[in-house]
Each structure stands twice: as C-alpha cells, then as structure tokens.
Amino acid sequence: MNVAWSDICGRRLERHGLTPDSPLRAPAEAAAAMCGAHAQVLSAAEVSIGLRAPGSTRATVQEALWSGHSLIKTFGPRGTIHLLPAADLALWCGALSATPPLSRRPPAMRLTPGQTDELVVAIGEILAGAELTVDELTEALADRVGPWAVDPVMPAFQTMWPRWRQMTEIAAHRGVLCFGPNKGRNVTYTNPSRWLPGFAPAPEAEATAWLLDSYLRSYGPATPQHFARWLAAPPGWARAVFDAHDLTEVSLQGTKAWVAGGDVEPGDPAAGVLLLPHFDAFVVGSQPREQLFPGAAWDRALARGQAGNFPVVLVDGVVAGVWHQKKSAGKVAITVEPLRALTARGRNELDEQVERIGAILQARPALTIGSISTGAHA
Numbered sequence: 001m002n003v004a005w006s007d008i009c010g011r012r013l014e015r016h017g018l019t020p021d022s023p024l025r026a027p028a029e030a031a032a033a034m035c036g037a038h039a040q041v042l043s044a045a046e047v048s049i050g051l052r053a054p055g056s057t058r059a060t061v062q063e064a065l066w067s068g069h070s071l072i073k074t075f076g077p078r079g080t081i082h083l084l085p086a087a088d089l090a091l092w093c094g095a096l097s098a099t100p101p102l103s104r105r106p107p108a109m110r111l112t113p114g115q116t117d118e119l120v121v122a123i124g125e126i127l128a129g130a131e132l133t134v135d136e137l138t139e140a141l142a143d144r145v146g147p148w149a150v151d152p153v154m155p156a157f158q159t160m161w162p163r164w165r166q167m168t169e170i171a172a173h174r175g176v177l178c179f180g181p182n183k184g185r186n187v188t189y190t191n192p193s194r195w196l197p198g199f200a201p202a203p204e205a206e207a208t209a210w211l212l213d214s215y216l217r218s219y220g221p222a223t224p225q226h227f228a229r230w231l232a233a234p235p236g237w238a239r240a241v242f243d244a245h246d247l248t249e250v251s252l253q254g255t256k257a258w259v260a261g262g263d264v265e266p267g268d269p270a271a272g273v274l275l276l277p278h279f280d281a282f283v284v285g286s287q288p289r290e291q292l293f294p295g296a297a298w299d300r301a302l303a304r305g306q307a308g309n310f311p312v313v314l315v316d317g318v319v320a321g322v323w324h325q326k327k328s329a330g331k332v333a334i335t336v337e338p339l340r341a342l343t344a345r346g347r348n349e350l351d352e353q354v355e356r357i358g359a360i361l362q363a364r365p366a367l368t369i370g371s372i373s374t375g376a377h378a
Contacts, residue, residue: 011267270317
C-alpha cells in the first residue's frame with residue numbers, strides 16, 4: 001500500500017485533534033492523543049493542549065495538573081519535561097524504564113546500579129509526603145544516603161550539580177518522582193503516589209508494546225529510526241521492538257514504513273492554517289522532516305535540524321512560516337512571518353487561530369504580519 005504525504009499528514013492531524021471537528025475535550029485526552037505534551041515551556045504546552053481540546057484554556061490545564069491530577073508533569077520521551085495523562089502514567093513509566101539510553105556519563109560521574117537503586121528508594125520515601133525543591137531534596141538525600149550522593153560532579157550552566165541529579169529521569173521513569181507545583185520560581189519534585197494511590201510502573205514488555213502502538217497511531221507510518229529518534233533510544237533497540245510486534249508495512253513516499261497492525265485507514269488530505277507553539281508534539285514527532293519542512297522552511301524553521309525550537313505556521317500540512325508571541329498586561333501580541341503568500345481563506349483561518357490562542361492564554365490577541373528577529377529557543 002502506497003501512501004502520500006498529504007494523506008498521512010492529514011491522518012496525523014486528525015489523530016492529534018488538530019482538525020476543526022476534534023472530538024477531544026479534556027486536557028488529558030489531548031495529551032494522550034499526541035503521546036504527551038512537551039512542557040519545557042509550560043505556556044507552550046498549554047497552547048498545544050488548548051488547540052486540540054476546544055474550550056481548554058491555560059486555567060483548565062493548570063487545574064488538571066494541580067487540582068484534578070488528571071495530568072502529571074514529569075520526564076517523558078527524550079528525557080524532556082512532558083505533561084502525561086495520569087491514566088497512562090504506569091504504562092509510560094514501564095516503557096521508559098525499558099528504553100536504554102543512547103550514551104553513558106563519564107566514569108568519574110557515573111552511578112553504579114546499586115547506588116542508582118539506593119537513590120531511587122530514598123527519593124521515593126523522601127517525596128512520599130512532600131513537595132521539595134532541588135536544594136531541599138539534595139539536603140534530604142545527603143542526610144539519608146550520605147555525602148557521595150551529593151558530590152558536585154556534574155558540570156551544568158557554569159556550575160556543578162550534585163551527583164544524584166543525573167538520575168532524576170530514572171527516578172521519574174521508575175515511578176517515584178514527578179513535578180509538584182512551583183515554590184516561587186523554584187520547581188519542586190514529589191512522588192506521584194501522593195495523587196495516584198498504589199501507583200507502580202506497568203510491566204516493561206506490556207508497556208513497551210503499548211507505547212509502540214500509541215506512537216504509531218499518532219505518528220505512523222514510521223520506521224524504527226523515526227521511533228528511536230522520537231525516544232532518543234538506540235536504533236538497534238528500536239528495530240528489535242518493531243520486529244517483536246505485529247505491524248503492517250506500507251510505502252511512505254517510496255520508503256518502507258509501518259503502522260500498528262491493520263491500522264491503514266488514511267486521513268483526509270491536510271488542509272488549513274495552524275499556529276503550533278514551541279516544541280509542539282506534532283512538529284517534533286512527525287517524520288520525515290524533509291516533507292514537513294519543505295524548501296525555505298528547512299532553513300527558517302529548524303535549528304540545526306532540530307524541530308520545535310521555533311513556533312511554526314502550518315499550511316495544508318507543511319511548515320510555511322514561523323511566529324512569535326509576547327504577552328503583557330492581559331494582551332498577547334502575535335507576529336507571523338509567512339514563507340509564502342496566504343490566500344484570502346488562509347488569512348481568515350490565520351485570524352481564527354490568533355483568536356483561539358488568545359482565548360487559550362486568556363489574553364486579548366493582536367496580530368502583526370512581518371519579519372521576526374527572535375532566535376531559536378534553546
């Protein structure tokens with residue numbers, strides 16, 4: 001079966017809830033549809049979710065995080081901060097625990113397996129009834145585990161971090177750490193079992209099969225290399241995961257790719273204008289990059305080949321511009337830099353997108369068409 005890019009892109013947009021008839025309503029449903037909302041920039045995650053779940057605003061996302069706990073802020077794919085549905089967290093933890101890292105730290109910095117296990121237990125116990133900043137958790141680990149855990153051996157941001165911080169992702173993936181609400185400007189960590197009684201990661205084999213199926217339903221057709229890049233996992237491991245599961249082979253623009261078993265239903269051709277924020281999951285996860293970033297978009301909207309560092313304008317399923325927002329005093333100024341002329345219909349759809357982003361951010365929007373000098377987000 002041969003599939004065209006426009007149809008595949010349309011299918012992915014539908015699966016993500018990025019079409020006008022999106023069936024998604026709750027923030028957790030939106031996060032599930034995109035296999036997690038990238039939340040390194042939390043306001044961008046709020047927009048990503050709001051675009052997929054009509055009626056959602058930054059306030060409803062905050063409520064889902066800190067009151068309803070249907071969303072959990074934690075370390076997701078690639079070790080980056082994500083908002084994940086609480087209902088799927090056990091499966092996420094089981095799958096991410098089973099994913100081998102791409103590289104190892106220098107020997108002088110490294111933890112032994114025994115030290116890692118000891119820290120996981122200690123972190124889980126310390127956070128079982130608390131929300132602690134990094135400094136507070138460091139102090140508690142020094143008291144409970146010993147000074148070796150907090151030796152300043154990790155170079156980071158012109159300073160040295162304590163040894164234990166190299167395994168915050170491991171602690172998260174083993175189910176004993178997630179983010180709590182900020183204390184002022186400081187992030188906090190807590191144990192997800194405080195909000196999800198009896199929480200424990202799912203068995204690794206079951207969880208890995210679930211994650212592959214979820215990924216392919218959101219981003220398929222895809223190859224093992226695409227899956228490895230999305231997870232930041234070794235390509236050989238990803239090939240073995242594909243080989244171990246019952247998948248359906250298709251031809252994507254003449255290249256072998258796979259979908260979940262029997263999931264060959266095409267989407268309608270991609271159409272319309274979308275404004276996707278920093279690190280939107282659709283942009284980060286969609287492959288092949290050459291199809292999503294054609295022509296001038298490759299140089300303008302990627303940062304050294306990395307997707308997500310610029311908010312992008314999507315026109316008929318491909319990147320056709322970048323945009324920038326600046327929020328102040330209840331207003332949000334949105335500047336759009338198209339890479340090609342918009343049709344009258346496209347301009348109307350752009351206006352609608354600007355209004356929607358204003359509603360999500362609970363701010364009054366104003367649109368300017370022009371050049372953007374702001375560089376890529378780090």
